[in-house]
Amino acid sequence: MSTNADSDKTHFGYETVDTVAKQGKVAEVFHSVANKYDVMNDLMSMGIHRLWKRYTIEISGVKPGDKVLDLAGGTGDLAAKFARIVGQTGHVTLSDINNSMLNVGRDRLTDKGILGNVDFVQANAECLPFPDNHFDLITIAFGLRNVTDKDAALRSMHRVLKPGGKLLVLEFSKPTVKALNPVYDTYSFKVLPFLGKLITNDADSYRYLAESIRMHPDQDTLKDMMQNAGFEKCDYFNLSAGIVALHRGYKT
Amino acid sequence: MRQWESITIVSMSETENTPNPSELKAAIIGVIETVLNEYLGMDETAHSRLGSMASKVIAIEIVGWDITLYLLPDAHGIQVMSEYMGDADTTIRGKPFALFNMSRSETSAATLREQDITIDGDLEQGQQFNLFFKQLDIDWEEKLAQTLAKFGSESNADLIAHQFGRVIKGFQQWQPQAQQTLEENIAEYFQQESKMLPMVEEIEPFNHAVDMLRNDVDRLEARIQRLISKNSAESKAD
Numbered sequence: 001m002s003t004n005a006d007s008d009k010t011h012f013g014y015e016t017v018d019t020v021a022k023q024g025k026v027a028e029v030f031h032s033v034a035n036k037y038d039v040m041n042d043l044m045s046m047g048i049h050r051l052w053k054r055y056t057i058e059i060s061g062v063k064p065g066d067k068v069l070d071l072a073g074g075t076g077d078l079a080a081k082f083a084r085i086v087g088q089t090g091h092v093t094l095s096d097i098n099n100s101m102l103n104v105g106r107d108r109l110t111d112k113g114i115l116g117n118v119d120f121v122q123a124n125a126e127c128l129p130f131p132d133n134h135f136d137l138i139t140i141a142f143g144l145r146n147v148t149d150k151d152a153a154l155r156s157m158h159r160v161l162k163p164g165g166k167l168l169v170l171e172f173s174k175p176t177v178k179a180l181n182p183v184y185d186t187y188s189f190k191v192l193p194f195l196g197k198l199i200t201n202d203a204d205s206y207r208y209l210a211e212s213i214r215m216h217p218d219q220d221t222l223k224d225m226m227q228n229a230g231f232e233k234c235d236y237f238n239l240s241a242g243i244v245a246l247h248r249g250y251k252t
Numbered sequence: 253m254r255q256w257e258s259i260t261i262v263s264m265s266e267t268e269n270t271p272n273p274s275e276l277k278a279a280i281i282g283v284i285e286t287v288l289n290e291y292l293g294m295d296e297t298a299h300s301r302l303g304s305m306a307s308k309v310i311a312i313e314i315v316g317w318d319i320t321l322y323l324l325p326d327a328h329g330i331q332v333m334s335e336y337m338g339d340a341d342t343t344i345r346g347k348p349f350a351l352f353n354m355s356r357s358e359t360s361a362a363t364l365r366e367q368d369i370t371i372d373g374d375l376e377q378g379q380q381f382n383l384f385f386k387q388l389d390i391d392w393e394e395k396l397a398q399t400l401a402k403f404g405s406e407s408n409a410d411l412i413a414h415q416f417g418r419v420i421k422g423f424q425q426w427q428p429q430a431q432q433t434l435e436e437n438i439a440e441y442f443q444q445e446s447k448m449l450p451m452v453e454e455i456e457p458f459n460h461a462v463d464m465l466r467n468d469v470d471r472l473e474a475r476i477q478r479l480i481s482k483n484s485a486e487s488k489a490d
Contacts, residue, residue: 112328
């Protein structure tokens with residue numbers, strides 16, 4: 001867990017900051033990178049983030065008529081795909097705490113002609129403004145590590161999910177192949193900030209992204225956190241040798 | 253409480269049916285979707301024509317490969333999935349080569365039967381989808397010129413693309429002629445040199461004679477049936 005309740009301190013990358021300050025600092029990062037977020041993601045992951053998101057869609061089991069909540073949905077990659085699958089009888093809610101990211105997502109979906117079955121909600125994942133038992137599926141892709149109180153966020157997701165509904169958490173995790181670690185470290189702490197500097201003129205934001213990946217709970221810890229929040233039949237799939245893991249849990 | 257129990261049972265069965273595709277499969281589907289949409293993007297009218305199929309789902313079952321692709325078209329391209337929990341509006345089933353041929357050539361009920369392709373569900377939708385691919389009109393010369401222009405001067409790009417286009421068009425004209433010549437040579441060998449097959453001139457009178465005989469037999473059968481009916485009616489009257 002990232003929050004230390006006794007001292008009201010939490011992690012912001014490798015820094016320790018006041019819990020109340022983290023949200024503002026994360027917001028600064030995403031305001032800074034919003035416009036070039038997708039370009040940067042492509043460079044950061046060498047395009048593989050598209051594969052990880054596709055895997056999430058394939059495993060989602062979403063069907064026409066479903067209600068989907070895409071949390072930390074940012075630029076709307078997942079929401080666009082889900083909107084086509086659920087059709088006009090279903091509904092997709094694209095939600096992000098950051099209004100810059102949400103604006104980029106809204107513009108992108110509108111430009112793609114995706115209207116009618118999508119709405120956009122600026123919300124904090126820790127206290128979701130939706131009724132109980134409302135969604136068939138909740139996804140949060142590369143967003144949970146930026147949430148200050150992850151346990152509260154998971155509990156909130158559990159509350160708004162319908163019985164029988166599913167949560168999918170796509171997030172950077174701990175590589176399962178140890179030989180990969182030196183390459184991965186060099187890439188994360190040297191190449192990534194350099195690319196950030198080059199493309200968004202903001203090395204610090206991307207240094208934070210790399211550090212926040214290292215501070216995020218590993219596969220089994222996150223699975224335990226999901227179970228503690230009330231999810232059942234929790235499991236996870238390591239993608240690209242565990243660089244990313246897709247966690248799945250059900251509300252029963 | 254009872255309602256809650258029933259919801260729980262539904263959720264358990266759903267978890268058992270949840271798809272678990274492999275990472276490799278997801279990657280392949282992603283490549284297929286990207287290539288397909290890049291290809292469609294080369295025809296400026298493709299997306300507007302796809303718009304009429306928005307909200308439809310077409311399943312392509314590739315026989316022998318045990319793969320089903322679900323295609324979700326809309327005015328911005330085609331979304332491809334290997335897992336789809338809803339019902340497809342149309343399912344087209346066939347072997348890979350037959351499906352490829354179907355997307356390029358004229359399709360009649362006879363050719364579908366011949367190629368062992370089946371279409372289930374909304375047949376009109378299936379035909380419309382097939383027609384969409386047949387009507388794709390890609391100006392390769394123009395696309396090549398645009399690509400080359402990025403690396404050099406526009407006039408040189410046009411010239412190279414034009415020359416390349418002439419080679420491609422020459423090949424397209426030569427290919428059916430070459431195919432026809434090959435077919436004629438094969439026919440000549442089997443009919444005239446090896447005498448394994450009869451000539452068309454020999455077959456046609458034979459076929460005609462068989463047709464005449466079949467018609468005569470049909471007429472005779474009808475006449476005999478009429479005589480039998482008449483005879484049995486007279487016996488009853490007596």
